[in-house]
Amino acid sequence: MKVYFKLLLTLSIGISIISCGEKKETDATGNPINQAKTSVNQTPKELGKELFEGKGMCATCHKADQKIVGPSIKDISKIYTDKGASISLFLQGETDPIVDPSQYEIMKANLEITKAMTEAEVQALETYMLSIK
Ligand code: HEC
Numbered sequence: 001m002k003v004y005f006k007l008l009l010t011l012s013i014g015i016s017i018i019s020c021g022e023k024k025e026t027d028a029t030g031n032p033i034n035q036a037k038t039s040v041n042q043t044p045k046e047l048g049k050e051l052f053e054g055k056g057m058c059a060t061c062h063k064a065d066q067k068i069v070g071p072s073i074k075d076i077s078k079i080y081t082d083k084g085a086s087i088s089l090f091l092q093g094e095t096d097p098i099v100d101p102s103q104y105e106i107m108k109a110n111l112e113i114t115k116a117m118t119e120a121e122v123q124a125l126e127t128y129m130l131s132i133k
Pocket residue numbers: 052056057058059060061062069070071076087090091096097098099100101102103104105106107108110113114125
């Protein structure tokens with residue numbers, strides 16, 4: 001009888017732990033569910049970062065402050081700021097390269113991605129890149 005009671009106790013504790021765990025509203029990655037709201041209220045800089053590292057695949061060739069395949073974001077940001085030029089116009093294929101024109105062919109292919117983006121998305125990419133100093 002004692003053993004039976006112990007088993008029952010263990011079982012009920014077990015169940016209460018499981019149901020307690022279910023009450024937490026988290027998604028598969030463990031983030032609170034209501035975080036979805038913040039992606040709607042994303043700032044342009046946050047959207048730009050997301051596009052830069054995600055859909056745009058820009059991060060494969062551009063690192064914040066190190067030249068890899070492409071110039072660092074810092075270098076691009078500095079040159080565009082110094083010259084008062086527009087990154088978004090470049091990404092829309094409307095202006096010529098000013099950072100490293102000799103390597104432009106490698107960058108040019110990516111303009112197909114950015115030209116297909118909305119004005120807001122391209123602006124967000126510019127905001128993000130210029131925020132890196
Ligand atoms: C395959 C590698 C590669 C990828 C991917 C890439 N870039 Fe580049 N990018 C380059 C290279 C190389 C240059 C230097 C040539 C140049 O200045 O045009 C460059 C230059 C640039 C410049 C400076 C252009 C100028 O005025 O000279 C900007 C701005 C830029 N990239 C933004 C982006 C963005 C935004 C993305 C993602 C949509 C991206 N790049 C993806 C290789 C890449």
